[in-house]
Amino acid sequence: MSTAVLEGQPTAPAEVPSFTATLIIRRYDPEVDAEPYWQDFDVTMHGTDRVLDALHKIKWEQDGSLSFRRSCAHGVCGSDAMRINGRNRLACKTLLKDLDLSKPIYVEAIKGLPLEKDLIVDMDPFFESYKSIQPFLIASSKPEKERIQSVAQRARFDETTKCILCAACTSSCPVFWTDGQYFGPAAIVNAHRFIFDSRDEGAQVRLDILNDKEGVWRCRTTFNCTDACPRGIEVTKAIAEVKAAIIRGKA
């Protein structure tokens, strides 16, 4: 490598060093396996690669039967939430260089939802509880002109508009693992998004839904959801705000 010169040298950039990453993936094929099992793969990767790239490489070059969900691959669609080294992460937002590569990388499906195949879980219970908090604008006036909102009113719920419904938070929650009836952090975050929206008139409806044995009171403030959220939403704080709104009796 020659020393870098300031301008006009469109030479190829220094090659990104490659290394061998070992991934241990929890595999499960319901048509063949009685129980899930761990399988390891060695892949040559670069520091700029993400866990998703490693999974692609395994699927395309080593074992085409490996199953996982992914769509946009850029942290927007929320398809590829999985448990990476014991923590819920989006595979497309987890850089390999940020992980300890001297040890194998453990990849498994998110916890608490029924395992379907390899890294794919049944998301229906998750979306059922999302639907049950009525995640849509409830307003009595006709939408004839825009509903004006101040900057401060918009900022009140800005945080919870960022949710991409990847289920990383809900499936990191110890209460959700043991009690599948709990609404879960993601549903409460999306209720928060409308409860504190000044244009919405259904706050009381949602507060009544969440003021339930399986509602916000199930939250044990473990902060696993806040740590897991790939969008940096302070989930536990949002849940605490909904709790406070229920106590006050209004948003």
Added chain:
Amino acid sequence: MPENSAGTLATPPSATPRIKPPRRLAGTVYRGREGMWSWVLHRITGTAIYFFLLVHILDTSLVRLNPGAYNGVIDTYKTPIMGLGELGLVIAIVYHALNGLRIIAIDFFAWGPKRQRALFIGVIVLWVILIAGFAPRQIANIILEATGHPSA
């Protein structure tokens, strides 16, 4: 991984294909951080305190039924094993109380969730200080009771 060289598509052949396998969910232990472990400790100490309270209600109710039996039960609390049990009880209660205050701060104050990690460190520090004050006295008492001298 020589078995996994390019081209192998099949998973290792498994003995008996089943249509409806058990949907086992267990995997690695979730690596939660301070928040999760504070909750685990809160649960453990809470359950321990609950069982103590059951016993405590039973022994205290004896005073109405049979004061003699009540004194007998209380005397057994001076044995070293019960003395260590009391130490454990105080350790559990102090943690549970302090972490309870932390959870109240998280739920009722806007700054709570953001400061939860610092609050947890505060809980642990206070817990250690309080136990460091209590444990030597209690252990001294246990030794005194065991060696027959009157307790201080």
